[in-house]
Amino acid sequence: MPDRDLPEDLVLPLATGEPWWYWSGGRPAVDFVNTQRERWRRGVETLITPADLSAWLVQAHVMDEPAAVSQAVLAQARDLREAIDALLVATIEDRAAPVAAVTLVDDWLVFAGVRPQLVPDAAGGVPRLTERAAADSPRRALGMIALDAATMLGTEQRSRVRICASETCSGRFFDRSPAGRRRWCSMRTCGNEAKARRHRQRLRKTFH
Template identity: 30%
Template sequence: MTDRFREGAGRLCLDFVRTLRYRGTPEELEELPDAAAWGAWIDQLGPFTTPVKPTDISVRDAWTAREAIYELLTGDVREVVRRRLNRFAAMPVPAPSLTAAGELRWQAPDPAEAMVALLARDALELVTSPEFARVRRCAGERCGALFLDTSRPGTRRWCSMEICGNQAKKSTYRAKVH
């Protein structure tokens, strides 16, 4: 199976926010249009070893959590956002267990709900940590994704050097040649 969703933003909540690709542009693309896509995202990035089968209700909670996380990360900390994230963060999270073979497994009565709780908790931890000062918006022309700049000087510009950084360098090169 190839990875369907982008990873590598530096924190799980940042990868999650990127599921609304090209946010705020005419090309805006919803990567979680239904419960099946939400389940695929959890299967790819979550802690569970068996496929997750979310409901339509849980995908609506995921969208609500994603937008609240985005608002929190971009500085729009209204009371309703704070309360919503606190409510999501208070939900049960996956619990670890050790199998007879000595493997770690994560379990939850409702894995999709537990994933929303993990994401909300990750966002709350991020905005209250020193790392938050290093959350950046991609300088890619259409991208705008958020990422955690872990570079030593703290001057990273793109969410992905392979995609956005490469596109920017190609554009700069073409402008110089023409």
């Protein structure tokens, strides 16, 4: 499956978004933003059902196993996603961050914290420091995504946030290249296309 192109004749809204998820964002917060696809054009929602969100969180490695998600949490997850994107775009365009988006992401951070627990050793020996089981895994997972977004957008890491340079792609990504000059969401798709276009232009110059 190509990283970015959705079929023209896609029947919208989708029944499930799972076949259209992609993972070239470089980190969970960016992959999450990319679940709203074709932001440059149609704006295709790929978190359609509560089960979609549960499956996505597992595939993104922020939740261990599928868990029940309510419609309310799905709606809140989409709001979180759009708040992260608003901050991401403001960062790239060097604009002031929308305060409402900052507040919304901040509201999620409380769910991200590690909840330590000290338990007695089964054999009655030394106590053991572990983590309390998450009472509400989806919310906790979304809290981890909010924390990832806050780390990316609230620190020096913000200089590495990008939108793909292709005119027909709105893929967001976090640039982990050593020089920090990556331009394409994926070399396999958008990067290759640009290379082919430059090649065609060179050929035209040579022969005309």
